[in-house]
Amino acid sequence: MAEFYIREADSEEARGPYSPERIADLLGAGRASAATLYYDEDREDWLPLSEGPAFQAILHPEQKRVQLKARDLPPVVEPAHHEPPPVTVDEMLAAAEGKSDETRHLRARENRMGKAAALSLPALVLMLALCAFTDIFPYWDIVMTIREERTWSLLLEYPMLILGAVDLFFVLCCILSATDVFPLIRIRAMLGLGFFTYIFWAWGEFPQSLAVAVGSLSLYVCTATLNLYAMILFAILGVGSFGALAAMYFL
Known part of the structure; x- marks a missing residue:
């Protein structure tokens, strides 16, 4: 008590x-x-x-x-x-x-929370950069056409390019330690966990569906927890899942 x-x-x-x-x-x-x-x-x-x-x-x-x-x-x-x-x-x-035995465990807990917070931003940068790659790479020829001809209206025909631009914006925010965007990243994670997981599953691409599901869940958790062990686990799962999804485009 x-x-x-x-x-x-x-x-x-x-x-x-x-x-x-x-x-x-x-x-x-x-x-x-x-x-x-x-x-x-x-x-x-x-x-x-x-x-x-x-x-x-x-x-x-x-x-x-x-x-x-x-x-x-x-x-x-x-x-x-x-x-x-x-x-x-x-x-x-x-x-x-923290100079007494009674509060030493509290200092240890705060230290673990600080390490978790420091790990979250690099993990999010890697995961979101991989997300941006998987969004943009399949439409790279369209990106070059837009760049050369300045036909920005083509973006409306390829919403994945818009999503890729949003992911790149989140990458920049995480690099700048702008944690105020975390609620928006959670919305992005839920979109991937729900909509894109279903789309890949409906297309019969089950490995991609699993990678998106695990990666999106990891993206959400890394913005919502300060538990060091959970942060390490989901950072590894997220980077691994989105990395595997990106590699599938080269297979």
């Missing part, structure tokens, strides 16, 4: 760690309030109890119930050996920086 350090806004000394049930007892006894601060390890900051998801049921019960006033409650007797010594803010900040 999670435990929390708490302190008053005008105090430098923290108390705890307390379980949510123990904090509920302190609230009921008037020894804490909604404005009392607790240390949130995820956000690495002191926040009021009123903002903590773990304390919402305590501060705002769904059903009205009779509560004793603080003066009607017996004093809470806590054995001295059960109460840990006060923890200063400096000690808490040191723990938040």
